[in-house]
Structure formats: structure tokens, C-alpha cells
Amino acid sequence: MSQPANQFELSSPPEDVISSLTFSPNDPSRLLVSSWDKNVHLYDTNAGLNGSKLTAFPHAASVLDCCFGETDGNVFSAGLDWQVQQLDPETGKGGTLATHESAVKSICYNTETRSLLSGSWDQSIKQIDPRSPESTSSHAQPHKIFSLSTISHILVVAMSSRSVYLYDLRNMSSPWQRRESSLKFMTRTVRCMPNAQGYASSSIEGRVAVEFFDPSDESQKRKYAFKCHRSAEGGVDVIYPVNALAFHPIYGTFASGGGDGVVSLWDGMAKRRLKQYQRYPASIAGLSFSNNGKYLGIGTSSGFEDGKDDGACPPESVKIIVRELQESEGKGKGQ
């Protein structure tokens, strides 16, 4: 299919479902992708025509999440093999930072506390200092962790059974707030707003909720949810899960990616949709804005997320698309 001029497909994408994809917070051309093909791939999106893969870090089992650390020199991964690894892009080697009792589903790096947070299906999160992994602390949660996101000193933990806990990373002894997702279906992803006011969460039933950290009543009144990623197919509205969320680092708008293969841009404050990109051929698996807000990395792969009952993922459905945003493309209304 012909690509619009402002986006291209990254060369040598992973061969299996993409579990997560993230741009470096420091370099707008470094893109890290974790995949069920048991690798973490690091790309240079600027190189050549279609970018190039710099390294691939092999793992013992499928990798479920990846993130950058303080600098591009350290990169972290988490996967089905229960481990949180620190990967060195220079040497291509990895080392275990922490081990859970079950697959590690989500990790994120918090710059303020310089710690890595990992959440696992073993119903615990760990706070790890990559420089001294022996001081890792573990915190039990009531349910399996499905998604983590962090900003400033706050950590949002989204779990099964629609539980959402907010932690203050400076005091992990107990959750700062215990919430229940305002969405009625299983939570898929959470992402914090860059302005640390709140977070967006998405469910498997085509909805996104925007919520705020401030527990005061008036703040809580502002929270809302909206439907998205539904398409009419043959007279029936098909509702897709919203697999990926990403906030624009500068404008605070956010993009959502669904099982329908559609990426939409939303203005959370104005409660409007800004843009809806042309549908991609497979379910959106991951989204990430580059640190300068110029690029949007879109990972697609097929599976349960787009309704395949057997979860099959044909390799050709796995793509990474880097889209260049126009000047004001990421801007919210009235910005």
C-alpha cells in the first residue's frame, strides 16, 4: 500500500507480536521495540531510507515491555521469563536486575527517583535502582499488573479486575490512592500526562478514560471517558480494544491506538478528537512520541487484539511505522 509521504515503515521489524515500543527520551531517532519474538530491537529511525536496526537483544522468552533509562546507554526489558533485564546497547549484552514470580508485564523508568518500576502477573511491583539492584523493593498488589506508567513522583498501576492504584514513589509503603477504573471492561493501558495532572487509561472495549491525580472531589469531577475505536462493519458496530496510548510530550495531547488499526489524536482537555489517521492493516500494538514531538512511532501486529480468536500473528502484520507530524499536528485545540 502506498505510504503517505510523511510516514515510513521501519526496516527489519520484529517477527512476532510487538509488545511495546518507545522512543528514547533523549534522542528522537532512537526507537526501542520489544516483541514476542524474544528480542528487544533498537532502531535508528534516521538512518538511511527506512531507518535501521542497531541491535537486537535476545531473551529467553518473549519480551513484554521495554523502556529507556536515564540515558540511552541503558535500556531495560521485561518479559515472560519473569525477569527484568538491563541491556547495554553497546555490547548487546544483558544482565538481570530483578526476578518476579511470574511474567513481568510492564516496566517504566522514573527519572525523578531514578528507579525502574516493574509490574508482574505475580501481583507485585518492584522498585529497582539499576545501579544497585540488590536494594530492590517489592510491593504486593491485589491483582495482576497489566500496565504501569510514571511521571514526576507518581506511579500509576493498572491491574486486572479493573483495579488502579496510584503510588507516591517517595513512599512506597502503601498506595497513595486506590481506585477502580471508570471503564467497565478490562484495563489495557495507562499513561500519565506529561504535566503530571492525571492519566489516561484504556480498556478492551473501545473506551478511553481521562482521570486526574488530585483526589479532591472537584478534581475528580473532571474525569470523563469516551468511546473510540469502533467501526461499523456490516451493520454492526465492532468495538476494539484500545491497546496503546501515548502523550505528546509538548502539547499534552494524546494518541490512542486500537485493535481496529486506527490511530487517533485527542485533545484531552478540550475533549475533542484532533485527527484520525488512516487505518493500518493490523491492530496497533504500541505508540510512542519522540521526545521532540515530531515523530510518532506506531507498532502494528495482529492477534487477539484485533479479534483473532487464536491469537495468530502473521509476521507480515508486524510493522513499525514512523510518522512525521506536521507542525501543528500534535497541537491541541486552541493551542
Next chain:
Amino acid sequence: MADDDTTSFNQIELHKENIQPIASGRSARALVASLSSRSNPVFARAEHAAKQAEFEEELRGSLDLDDPLEVWVRYVNWTQETFPSGHSADSSLLQLLERATQTFIHEQHYKNDPRYLRLWIQYIQKFSDAPREAFAFLARHDIGQRLALFYEEYATLLEKMGRKRQAGEIYQTGMENNARPTDRLLRKFEEYMQRLELDPPAGDEPCSPALPAVRPALAAKPFSGGFGSEGPGGFPATQQQSQGSQPSPRQAKQKMAIFSDADAAPTNKAPNTIEKPTSGWESIGTLEQRKKENAIEARPWAGEVLKQEGVKTKSAEKMMIFRDESSLPKQNVPPVQQNVLPTSLPSNKRPERVAVNLELIYADEDNPTEELSFDELRAIKRGQYGIDWNRIRVEQAEAAREPRKKATHSGVMEESRAPIKVKTVLSPSPNRGKIRRRGKTPASPTMTFHTRAATDEIYDIFNQPIKKTSMTGEGPDDDGSESDEMESDGEDYTIGTQVGQVEESAQEGDDGEGDDEDAKSVKSEWSDFTLRRDVPRHEQEGEVAGRLEVGFGKLAIHCDEPEAGGALAIHRDSPWGEEPGLPFHPAPHRIPIPSPPDIFDPPRPPYHATKETQFQGQSRLPYMTPIVEKTESLPPTTARRKDVAKTPSRSSMPDIMDDNLMSSPFDDPNTPILPPPPVKSQPAPSALPARAPKERKPFGTKPIAAARAKETTQKSPIIKDLQCNPMDESLRANIFDKLLPPLKTYEGFYQHTTKFGRGADIKRFAKAMSKRDGEKTAANISQAPIIEFVTGDGGSSYTIKRELGKGAFAPVYLVENNIVADVEDEAEEVHPDDENAGDLLSLSKKIIGRARFEAVKMEHPPSPWEFYIMRQVHRRLGVSRPVESILKAHEMHLFPDEGYLLLEYRDQGTILDIINIARAEVGTGTNTCVMDEQFVMFLSIELLRTIEAMHSKGLLHGDLKADNCLVRFENTPDNTWSARYRRDGSSGWLKKGITLIDFGRGIDMKLFQPTVQFIADWKTDNQDCAEMRELRPWTYQVDYFGLAAIIHSMLFGKYIETTADRGNILGGGTKKYKITSSFKRYWQTEIWSSVFDVLLNPLQYIKDEESTCMPVSKSVRKCREEMETWLEANCEKGVGLKNLIRRMEGVLGKKR
């Protein structure tokens, strides 16, 4: 004429249709007053409201009064007078009556208060939608039973409904109960009789007992106390089956009991068809509750969907049908099929559906909020869920650490064990080679016999800390050997396997990946050990052989035992003969001398063919030698052995001790005695070569067997209650908890702790298959789900073919047993020489007694109950003719979410099929539309014989009906089958019969007190025995009635209906039940009458029994013998029995 005092009717005239009559008459004045207040409704309403408030206030204080009912009565009366049109939003007459009646249900001293009864009657007459049920309810709660009014009203009602006979029963019951006023009742009865004469009841009136005969003992507490059911009173009345309604999708979710070892406390009961813990029917619910379908309950919305009005989708219908057949309400995701969720948002008028498969995500029905994320699903799908990576890493680390002497070290799982042994034995000699060079391991066959001694020995060895240095690829942790872990036999990760602790190093490679600690099968530790050594490895280096030799040697000897004869001698000699040079090493740790083989005699269950042992005998020959010798010379560790209360032999049924030791009232002298238990006697230190050639000494071992047995078998009934509901989940859970020997020691039983989660998959496939019947394309077949179970002994794998049927609880699928299929497919290529014999034989355990096609019953919620019962039947019946008539349960895989019961497959259909075939045939000789009497007689004999045998061993089937009897007509060439019926089964008659299935309601009497009685807490109908219907306790009656039902349906082609012949009413006399259908003239009416008489009235034959208690086997046997005699004499008359059967075989064969 208008009067001031009397009210003129004119004032009422206009409204007369709106006025509800009161039996005792209305006050005209009051009527006028209320009617006239119509003119000023607002005022009137306020007034009424005030008055109502007044009453309510009174009610609140009424609890203090001596006679609170009085307040209610006044309130009700006022309401009726004030609101002539009866119930309305203002009057709330319905609610009022409901409250009034509900309040005093348990109030003893109102039970026969006519005012209270009248309240009920008003309620029933005005509002009830199931009046008969209400009256029955009253009866059960002993309300109004002494009041003539009750019976009069009820009888009148029945009469109106055309149930005149029942009405008569009611009158009689009333008179029996001396209801007062007695004269009035009598008068009414006589009036009724007169009416009856003028207009006799129709012939096909329902004649079941109109009223449950409630015993005072039952009406009282026992219901809540004795059954262990959780909070019966707390159940919303929505559970009432009286309406026979399906639980609405929007009801509060009823949780199903999860069977798990860890947590045996079941949650609430499932709203399944039969197991209603209504515990005596606490209430019939308010009308609102009964009409619950019209209202949606408020409840948390996790994953819920609100239906939109006006959106009619096909799937809604489909869903309903689906529900009707299946008893598994997927209540948390109502529109399962197509995930259609009509929303109530007005903006979107299009129907919606969720793209993802909610069924998969919310797969755990027990816990509707338990979700599986996509990644989990994917992991499960790929078999990567639940792998214990920590363990793998540990093992890898260990393996990496050890210097590896041999390059070929795949499958070194057991290396830690054997080498150690070798070391200890030959400790001075660093050269293990000697031992190792013994040649190839004979692989598994020898291992399949697991003797206690062998087990103990091995584990003793491994329990000692050993230096691992020079051992190749030793496992890290020998102590683990005593655990019961199963190791996956190098299987790939399969769904739901949990990699548990692997003691030995787990190399990558076939058996590397680690344990399936969850798959606990019957195997004892020894078996784990040996089996892991299976096929793939046997070709390997002698090292393996060396390691295994010890075990083999011993085992070999043991196994050979049963064969007796020369082979034995040879084997035995060798240990002693060879390797004299090897020093005996009294090991620093004590290794037990296995007791001399002669003591061991593995009891072989009937379906483990003896050919297995034969093979083993041959192949074992060269390998046993020296180690055996060594070990035999070592001092025993008797202490160790005592501790292990495990089943001695894996291949045997664990509770073999049972029959021998327990004095049970059910001993049937005809049952073959199983071989003596294979318990090791304490090996004496002097158990030296001299002992080896000794012959079997079964008697010498008995005392120890006894001692051991006490640990492993049921000492006493588990359930102490004298009255209980045997289907109760918590009761069963209790049983499993305390069962000795425990279920996990049963052969073929595997308990997994992680979920399996394939049920939805399989159901979908089956549905798809059934839809495309006839279009079975290759694509469809290729998608046939393959379920694989990982166990320590090689696991098993089955391919789902199609659905065979759906029971009340579980669908049954035809599966292809892949292991058997593979073996059969390769049969030609495998030559039975030693080398490959191992291959074949390693699987022999898996294929002995198995077939290519089998059936799997998918249980949800999972319960090993049926497995347990079936195994007990086989155990206790041993090798006998009746045991052929019981279906075999091969394996049971128990997961927290699902249960898979692997059963024998028979493809000839059921008795029900035969009945229908017979019905379809027109004009078969003298019989039209029913089965030939000879055929019926034949099948009845089979049934009776089988049930007699089961009963004699204390086992009830519990659910006998025509579709639970498979036909078993095995292939018999004409010349082997005589046309003359032989009652002893000779001349081919053994091969014709039935096979009972579906033991989900089976009962093991030995688990209970000998005098236990059961109560049926579930809804009953004509197909249940009288005791159940009348809420009387029962035991064996359930089966007798079931038999009667089957025989009846065979004879008459319709479902059984019985009637109670009261005989002499006034003078007492017991009820005798008889069937209502009449025999054909030319039938053997005497025989059939006596059969039905015994089966329907077993209690009356107790006096003929030697034990003067149930079961009435003597009488049943007498009937059977009568039938056998007749059949032997008459089997060649008419078409002839053999031809009838042949013909049926033909028809059934074509049906397939």
C-alpha cells in the same frame, strides 16, 4: 327501598365490577364510604396513607404483642375494605399479604391458626401463579395441616384444575391428619365423592402424590444442619426450581464450587438443574422474586452488558438455546456467541459487538472479575504460560556448573540419583564404568512396576547428601527426591503446566524443562524416577544404564515375579552370580535392601494386560545384575520404609487393602480375591543371596501389609451424618480431603494446579463441527483441538473429534488418543527386538487397555467424583463378569478450572437408542412399537446382575436411566455364539450385554455410616423414586427405581409412572407402588410383576434378606434367576433372542 340504616345498592352498583369479593362479605357501608371518597381522590389517598402509616406503626410494635398476627389481620381487612378493587399501588395488598404470610412461616404457634391460614389462602387465591406449589409449600412447613380449611381449599383447587384424583388424596390426607372441623371436612369429602361419581376423573390424570408426605423430623432442623450446605436460608429464593425457570442471565451470579486441594471450601452452589440446595424449601419467594426475569438486579458492572430494548438479534435466541441445553450458564458474558452487546446509549442504534473474544478473557466462570489479558492468552496459547523460569534457571546454572564428562548428556535428569548410588556402592572405585558398561538400559518397561522396596531404596539413596563432584551432570538437589513431583517427560510446554521443582538437573532437551509438579498422578516417587528415564534416553550411554540398573535390577526381579517360572530363576541367579569382585560397600548412608522379589506381587488390575510383564521379563535379562547384588547386601532402612505410606505399586489400585481388611457388610464371596498386597516385609539384614531365590511368601507379609494398609485405606466412614444429601458439594469435598488412600495416588489421576483453559476452545470447535456436519473439510479437521496433558510419565495427548453428547453437567467428546494412534500407525515398522521393545514398552503403560478412540468428559466445575466412583466399582468388583458392564475410566486430569475424564468409548449407542429403534420399527412380528420381550428380559438380566454386584460392594449408581446404559455387543462370529441363552455367559453370551456410564451421581456407601439415609434436596419428578419425591430418605431405592424405570421403558416404550396403592386407608397398611401401565396379555406377567414389585417396594422385602437391611439383593437375585430360567427355556421361540440381538447389532452398526 332506601333506608338510612341500610345502604342502598345503587350507590355501589356502578362500581360493582371493580369490587373484589371478600369471602366473608363486605360491609356495604364501608364500601360506600370508600367509593364515595373517589370523588376526592387526593384527600382519600392522604387519608389512606395516614391509616396505613398507623398500621405500619402498629406492626413495628407488634413483635411485643402476644398476638401480632392480629394486627396483620386487621390491616389486611382494612386494606381490603378500603380498596375495593383489591391490589393496587396504593393498597399494596399483594405486598401486604406477602409480608404477612412470610413473617410467620416459621412461627410454631400460628401454624394451625385459621387466621394465618386464611391469609395464605387469600394470597394464594388472589395472587399466586403456582397455587399448587404454594399449598405444597405450606404442607412442607406444616402450616394449616390440622385445619380442614387447608384441605378443602387445596382439594377444591385441584378439582378445578382437573386433578380430581389428587383432590381425593388431599381429602383423605386431611382426614388422616384429623383436621378440624372434622365433620365439615367429611361432608366436603362426601360432596366431592358425589361429584366424582357424576363426573369420574379422566384416565390420564396426573396421579403422583399431591402432597409431599412430610415427616415431622424432616420438616424441622435437619435441613440446615446436616447437609453442610452453605447458608441455605441465605439463598435468594430465586433459586426456586418450582418455576422450573432457567436462571436468568441477569441474576446474581451463583458461584460454582471449585475443587482444589488447597481450598476445599466450596463457594455457593451452582444453579444447576439438579443440585439445588433448597434445603427444604425455605420460602417460595415473593411474587416479585418469582417473576424475577422482569427485573434487573442492581449489581456491579464488571464486564456486564445492558441490553437495549428493541434490539433483536439472532444471537440472543441462540444464546437462549445454548443455555437450555447446557447447564453452564456463562452469566458474566451474556451474549457469548457473537459478543453482541446492544447498548442502551440512545445515540447509537446499531447493534454492537466486541471484537475481542470475551469468552477467552473472562474464561474463569467462577470468578467473573478474573480476567486474562491478551498477553496471558497469547502465552497460554503458545504454551508458555505458567513455566517456572526460576527453576529452569536454577537447573541451568547447576548444569553449567557441573563438569560434564559425557557429551551425550541429554536427559540427565536422573543422573544425580544413579551416579550417587553407584558411588556409594562402589565407592572405592572411581570407575563407574564397570557398572555402566552393563549394556543398554532396557528402558521403561521394567520401571513400570514400582515396588515399595525399590522406591524406598532409591529415595533413600538420594536422600543422602552426596558429593557431586565426579558425577556427570548431577542434579543439584537430591533431597527433592522424596517429594512427589512429577517431571514432565521432556514434553514441550503445554498448556497449563507448571514447572515445579526439578530435583535433578534439567538439561535443555527432551526432559529438560522441568517438572510438572502439578500433575500428580498415581505414581509414587519411584515411578517418577523411572519414567523419566523413558524411551529417549534408553539408547544412551551406559551411564544411564548404570544408573538405572539398581532400580531395574530390583524391579526386574519383582516384575518377573508374577510370571514365575524359569525367567525368574535366571534373573535371580545373575545378581548373585556375577560380579563377585565388586566389593560390598556398606554405604555410609544406608541403602535398604529391597525385600526379596518373591514377596512382591503386584496386583494387576484387570485391564493391565499381563503381556506387559512378559516383555519386561525378556528385556530385563542382561541388565539387572550387579547393582542388585549390592543393594541386597546393604542393611535395610526399615525406618524409612515405614514412613512412606504410599501405594506400593503404581499400576495397582491403591486401596487394594480395602476389601481384605475392612469387615464390610458388602462382602460378596463370589468376587475374586485380588492377589495379596505387594507390601514389603522388613528386609532383614541377612537378606543376602540366600534370600533371593526364595519363593513368594505372601503370608509372611500379611501382618505388615495390614499395618501398612491401615495407613492407606479407609478406616471408617468419612461422613458421620446419618442423614445427608450425597450430592452436596461440600460433602464431596470433605470426602476427598479425607479419602484414604488419597485420590492422587490413583492410577491415571492427575491434579494440576494451573488452569487449563481449553474448555472454550473445545466447545467452539465442537460447535463448529456440528454445524458443518457433512462438510467436514480438511481445514476443519486440521483445526481439531489437541489437548495435551503433561504428566510425569509421558503425559497424554488427545485430539478432539466431535461431540458425543451433553450430559447435565458435562459435554462428552470423542477423542483420538494420540499416543495409541501413533503406536498403531507405526506398528508395522517396529520390530519387537530388544532395542525397540523399549520404545514400545515404554508406552505400553499408556496403551495397555487403551484404545485409539476414547471419550473425554469435560467437567465444569471439575470434580473427580465420577472418576472416584468408577474406579471404586472396578476395584471392588475386581475381575468378574459384572465388571465388564461398567465403563472404564482411564485418566482424570483435574485443573482448577476444568476437569477431563478420559473414558472408554463404545460406539453402539444406549438402551434408549434401542428403544427408539424398536419404536421405529413397525410390525416386528407380534410386537409393534415396543421391544421384544425376550430382548427386554435379556437386558434386564444384565442390568440386574450388574447392579446386584455393585450393591453388594456398597456402591450405588444413582442415576440409572435408559440413556446411561450403553449397549455392549461385542463382535462374535456366529460359530462362537450359541443360539441358546446361557445364563453363565458361556458360548459367547459373555460378550453381549450392557455397559453402565455416567457415575456422576454415584455413591460409595462405605464412606458413610452403615445406617445412613440420604435426602434428595433437589427437584424431583416422575423419574425419581417415590422416596425422593416424597422427601423421604433413601439409599438403594434410587437404583432400584432406576432399574424399574429402564425396564419399564423397554417394555412399554414410555417413561415410568407409578401409583401408590394405598390398600386399606383407615386401617393403616403400607403403600405399595406399582406401575400404571398394564402388561400385554402374552407377556410373562408374573415375572414382570414380581420384578416391579421388588424394585418399586424394596423396603418390603428387607425381611427376606439375611442381613435384614438394604440392599435386597436376595430378592433381586431371585427375580433375575426367574428371568434367566425363563429365557433359557424360551430363547429360541419366535425370532429368537440371538437373532434379535444380531438384528439390533446390524442396525446399530449402520447408525454409526
